Amino acid sequence: MESIEHLLERVRERVPRLTKGKKAVVEILFAAEHSMTAQEIYSSWEERKHDQSELPHLQDIDLVTIYRNLEQLEKLGIVCKMEHSHGSWRYCLTGTHTERHHSHTISCVSCGKQLAIGACVLSEVDKIIAERTGFQNIHHVVQFTGACPECTV
Amino acid sequence: MESIEHLLERVRERVPRLTKGKKAVVEILFAAEHSMTAQEIYSSWEERKHDQSELPHLQDIDLVTIYRNLEQLEKLGIVCKMEHSHGSWRYCLTGTHTERHHSHTISCVSCGKQLAIGACVLSEVDKIIAERTGFQNIHHVVQFTGACPECTV
C-alpha cells in the first residue's frame, strides 16, 4: 500500500499549492476505512484538533474549505465522489481499497433499512465506458431501492 | 400500453384517497417522455393550469404536495425515484418505457458535460437482488463520473 508521504508527494506535484486544508483532507481520507462525507471529514479534523495530541497546535479548517478542496482533488483524480446516501455525497481516495471494494447497498423506501449487497461488480464497466467515451478517472454511484420484506404486506 | 384510465384505477385501489394531487402527479408522469424532478412536475402543472384549455378551472397544487405524493406513490411501487442528477432526484412511473429504457449518463467532473452511455444493463441485477434479499419493487440509481477528453490535459 502506498505510504501517506508518497501520496502527499503525488498531490503536491499536481496541485498549485499544497495547503493545510488539502493535506488534512488527504490524510483523513487516507486513514479512513470507508468513504466519508464532507461533514464527516470536517468533524474528524475537529476531533483530531481537540485531542491536542499533535503539536504544534492544529489550525481550524472551515467546512467550506473541505468542500472546495474535495472539488479540486476530484478534478485532479485524487479523490472520488462516490455515493449519495441520505442526502449527502461521500468521498474517498481513488485507487484505494475503499474505492475498489465499496459495496453497494439497497435501502427500503418505506422504513429506510439498509442492506449491503456485496462487493461492486461495475469496475469493469468503468473501463468499458472509458474506452467508448474517452473519459478518464471514471467512477460510479449506484444505489438500489425497494421495499424490504417487513414493509411488503 | 396501459391506458391512463386503467392506471388511475390501479392507483385508486392502492391509495387511501385518490386526490387531485395524486392524479396530477400520475397524469403528468404518464404523459412524460423522460423522468422528471418534483419541481418539473410542479411547473408542468402550472403550465397546464395557465393554458386554461381545461375546464373546469384547475386548482393550485403546492410543491410540498407533489413531494408528499411522490413519496407515497413510491412506497406503493407506482412511482420510482430513479436518478439523482444536478442536485435533485428524478421520478417516473414503474414498469414503463421510461423506467426500463432509461439510459445512464457519464458527466465530466470538470466541465459538467453529460454523455449518454446507452440503455441500462442493470434491470437483471434488480431481479437478482430481489431473489437474494427478498426486497420488492427494486430500482436503481447509477451515475458515472470522470474527466472528459477536453478536460484531460
Place this chain on the structure above:
DNA sequence: TTTCTTATTGCAAAATATTTGCAGTAAGCT
C-alpha cells in the same frame, strides 16, 4: 531572506432541495 503574485481561506450569506408543523379542507364511507 524578503518580496511578490495570486491561489486559497474564513466568514457570512445565498442558493437549493427537501422536510415538518399545524390548522383547515375534502375524499369516500356510512
Place this chain on the structure above:
DNA sequence: AGCTTACTGCAAATATTTTGCAATAAGAAA
C-alpha cells in the same frame, strides 16, 4: 348529509452545497 381522518396549503425549518469578498499565506522570484 354527516363523519372520519387522509390530505392540503402555507410558513418555516432543515440540510446540503455554493458564492462573494476581503484577508491570508504558499511558493516562486529576487
